[in-house]
Amino acid sequence: MFGKLKEKLGSFVDKVAQTEISEKDVNRALEDLEWDLLEADVSLEVVDELRERIKKELIGQKVKVGTNKKELVEKAVERAVLDVLTPQRRINLVEEIRAKREKPYVIAFVGFNGGGKTTTIAKLANYLKRHGLSVVIAASDTFRAGAIEQIEEHARRVGVKVIKHQYRSDPAAVAYDAIEHAKAREIDVVLIDTAGRNELNRNLMDEMRKIARITKPDLVIFVGDALAGNAIIEQARQFNEAVRVDGVILTKLDADARGGAALSISHAIGAPILFVGVGQGYDDLKEYDEKWMLEKIFG
Ligand SMILES: Nc1nc2c(ncn2[C@@H]2O[C@H](COP(=O)(O)OP(=O)(O)O)[C@@H](O)[C@H]2O)c(=O)[nH]1
Ligand SMILES: [Mg+2]
Structure with a gap:
């Protein structure tokens, strides 16, 4: 009771x-x-x-x-x-490259001008070299004035060879040559730098499609500036529609950007963020970590 x-x-x-x-x-x-x-x-x-x-x-x-x-x-x-x-799928780049039977592993970088493609390629070349992989770069931004010299200078500093043609030549042909070069010398990775701006009589997305068709990249990485805020979503979607973006690198997270772009981009396209750029030095590339990003967002 x-x-x-x-x-x-x-x-x-x-x-x-x-x-x-x-x-x-x-x-x-x-x-x-x-x-x-x-x-x-x-x-x-x-x-x-x-x-x-x-x-x-x-x-x-x-x-x-x-x-x-x-x-x-x-x-x-x-x-x-x-x-x-938190990415649905994680890509361990070094492992993927090592696991590929037939060399080279081809990575194409896409994104609008100023996003940080060229700098990021130099950083990634440096990162891959440190992991014992050999790298060659394709200077497929044959469009912007100074682009070839810029990538050559970066490559010289990190100790990587660049395959180049003349300005205005076909970006896909440059990339193709870089892959042939890598095949002949058993180089592990080809990093393809690309142009980032539409001009009259020249469609950037068509150019990217052609590069993808000719080189059949193992990975297409969209490089976006975290400071671009919301605009970055539309950019990523456009490239994703044209060539299917497999992964993202967000740059300039050392600057004012608070990381909201990471959230938006993860939401907008299915592709995981692989690395973040945190400065202008060659070592300023961090493997992506969602906890770090969360901190960044909530400050
Ligand atoms: N602070 C900072 N600057 C960066 C970062 N990544 C790239 N940059 C700068 O952004 C500018 C544009 O980079 P670039 O690689 O030429 O961009 P691209 O036009 O996409 O090839 C350059 O001045 C770079 O030094 C980063 O992570 N942090
Ligand atoms: Mg560039």
Whole structure:
């Protein structure tokens, strides 16, 4: 008898001590966080999706009286953001290159001008060399003035050979020659630098398609400037439609960028972020880590 009463009383106390999370609670807590995310350059599209996710998860949930609801929502946002930042598929580049039977492993770099393709290629060449792999670079940006000299200078500094033709020559032909060169000398990796701007009578996406058709790259990497904010999503989508982007490298995360672009890009195209650029030196290339990125976003 007494036991039953205690049980009843216990469940009564539990009920009293509980409260439901309401839409108002969530909205109030999300207001500040949404500003934080937008300020960190997360796109509106992603913020909207995060909000819906959080609402679905939390509204109606019963919590103990006295629970800090704001904190609860913040934790949920952090979990949701980390979830989006966590790649569905991870690529261990060095392992993939080593596993390929027939050399070379071909990587094409795409992205708009100034995003950091050429610099990133030099950094990656340096990284791959440090992992015991041999590298040759194709100077397939035959378009922008000074592009060939720029990549040559970087390559000289990191100790890698460049295959080049003249300016205005066919970028796909340069890449093809670099692959032939690598085959003949058993070089492990070919890194293809490409141009990044549309001009009259010249379609950048057609050019990328041709390079992809001729070289059949093992990997297409989109290089994007984290400072470009939302614009980067549209860029990545365009290249992804033209040539199927397999991986992303985000640059300039040492600068003001707070990393929101990483969140947006992970959301916009399925491809994982492989590395991030954190400076102008050859060692300023970090393997991607979602926890590091989360820190960056929430500052
Ligand atoms: N601070 C910083 N600058 C970078 C980074 N990556 C590239 N840059 C700079 O961005 C500018 C454009 O880079 P570049 O490689 O020429 O871009 P591309 O036009 O895509 O080939 C150069 O001044 C680079 O030094 C980075 O991770 N951090
Ligand atoms: Mg370039």
